[in-house]
Amino acid sequence: MKSLVLAEKPSVARELARVLGCTKTNKSYFEGNQHIVTWALGHLIELKMPENYDPKYKVWKLEELPIIPDKMGLKVIKQTSHQFKAIEHLAERKDVGEFIIATDAGREGELVARWILQRINWRKPIKRLWISSQTDRAIKDGFKNLKPGKQFEDLYESAVCRAEADWLIGLNVSRALTTKYKDPLSAGRVQTPTLAMILEREDEMNKFVPKDYWTIQAKVGSLSAEWEHKGEKRIFSREKAEEIQQKLSNKKAVLKSLDRKQKSDPQPMPYDLTELQRDANKRFGFSAKKTSNVLQGLYEQHKLVTYPYGFTLFDD
Numbered sequence: 001m002k003s004l005v006l007a008e009k010p011s012v013a014r015e016l017a018r019v020l021g022c023t024k025t026n027k028s029y030f031e032g033n034q035h036i037v038t039w040a041l042g043h044l045i046e047l048k049m050p051e052n053y054d055p056k057y058k059v060w061k062l063e064e065l066p067i068i069p070d071k072m073g074l075k076v077i078k079q080t081s082h083q084f085k086a087i088e089h090l091a092e093r094k095d096v097g098e099f100i101i102a103t104d105a106g107r108e109g110e111l112v113a114r115w116i117l118q119r120i121n122w123r124k125p126i127k128r129l130w131i132s133s134q135t136d137r138a139i140k141d142g143f144k145n146l147k148p149g150k151q152f153e154d155l156y157e158s159a160v161c162r163a164e165a166d167w168l169i170g171l172n173v174s175r176a177l178t179t180k181y182k183d184p185l186s187a188g189r190v191q192t193p194t195l196a197m198i199l200e201r202e203d204e205m206n207k208f209v210p211k212d213y214w215t216i217q218a219k220v221g222s223l224s225a226e227w228e229h230k231g232e233k234r235i236f237s238r239e240k241a242e243e244i245q246q247k248l249s250n251k252k253a254v255l256k257s258l259d260r261k262q263k264s265d266p267q268p269m270p271y272d273l274t275e276l277q278r279d280a281n282k283r284f285g286f287s288a289k290k291t292s293n294v295l296q297g298l299y300e301q302h303k304l305v306t307y308p309y310g311f312t313l314f315d316d
Contacts, residue, residue, distance in 0.1 A: 001097030004090055005037045005129070006113050008103040011300045012134065013039035016102060019139040028086035036090055040103065044084040045115035047167050048073040062179040066172040072164050074119055088120045100146065102129040110152055111159035128152050133306040134299065165189050214241035220253045270306070 005020070007013035016022075017030035017037040024031040029038040050057035050067045052075060057067060076084050090096065099122055103109035117126065126149030131142040166189050173187035213234040216227035226233055227244060235241040271279075276295065280286040286294070298304045 002031075002033075002093075002095050003035050003098050003100050003127075004087075004096045005035050005100045005102050006087065006116065007037065007039045008042070008109055008112055009300075010039045010041075012102070013037050015134050015300070016139060019136050020143070028083060029090060035100075036093075036096065037102075038087050038090055039083070040087075040112050040116065041080045041083055043112055043115070044077055044080050044087075045074050045119050046077050047163060048075050050171065060175050060179050062176060065176050066168070067175075068168065068172075072167070074115055076119065084116065084119070087116060091120050091122060096124075098125040098127060099149075100127045100129055100143075101149065101152075105130050105132055107155055107159040107162070110156045111163065114156045114159075125149070133303070135303050211236060212238075214238060216241060216245055216248070218248065218253070225253065 005013075005016060007016055013030065017032070017035075020032055020035045020037065022030035022032035022035055022037050029036055031037075048069075052073065053067075053069050057064065091099070099117065101110070101113040103113045127146040128149050128151065129142045130147055130152075131138045170186075170188040170191070173192070174185065177185035177187055213236050215233055215235065218225045218227075227235075227248075235244070273292070273295075277286075277288045277291045280291040280294075281288070295305065299306075
């Protein structure tokens with residue numbers, strides 16, 4: 001019996017197929033003696049839209065909100081339905097005995113695969129390839145240590161919650177705003193509070209009134225000293241600053257205590273995508289999309305970084 005392996009992208013499927021020795025090539029899969037490697041194209045399945053439940057929802061009306069289906073349904077994305085059908089046909093083969101999820105090691109990767117499995121009504125064993133890099137060694141080790149699919153069901157359920165929450169909040173609020181104000185407006189579970197935080201911060205900056213302040217510094221031999229009172233080094237009164245300066249001028253400093261501590265700096269954490277995009281923008285002027293594209297190339301083609309939780313140079 002053969003194992004049907006599902007990767008998230010064609011480029012990853014090619015790498016898996018090469019390492020697994022799947023030399024027979026088809027337009028929608030690679031096949032070897034023990035494995036058939038196929039791929040999704042990102043999400044092949046999505047939640048049904050309101051009009052899929054009832055045609056009346058094609059017209060947006062405020063009085064029909066909120067739209068809350070009794071049970072969320074799934075549908076095949078039309079633009080990539082050809083690849084879904086290919087996976088469905090492979091799953092029906094008599095010589096396929098198990099399904100190996102090899103999508104990205106994360107919540108969304110789990111959702112990509114599980115929705116496909118749900119749609120094709122898969123009833124045979126499920127295993128999970130859990131790796132964060134695409135080196136030959138990582139792939140070989142991963143297939144030697146496949147994990148039971150049941151171990152990742154909670155991850156899948158959390159992904160479903162995220163997807164359904166996005167649907168319920170984003171779709172209903174977007175329709176409400178658009179119909180109420182007669183203007184195409186968008187809202188979302190993450191988008192809206194993020195936008196609110198940005199606006200609040202911008203409002204704070206616009207209302208900020210700069211104030212002059214003074215600090216007092218002194219050279220004590222080879223040391224530098226700075227005046228501080230109750231944790232505050234800034235003095236907002238020029239008269240008070242001058243008064244303190246006059247009291248301290250030409251006075252002797254008394255060293256009351258000296259603390260010496262040994263410290264070690266821990267190794268910095270690997271980059272996450274947001275931090276990497278921020279640094280790439282500061283240092284090279286890259287947009288977030290360009291950073292993401294460069295990163296994807298380093299991961300898939302050159303195998304120089306891990307993905308998707310932290311980005312580090314490989315040491316092998």
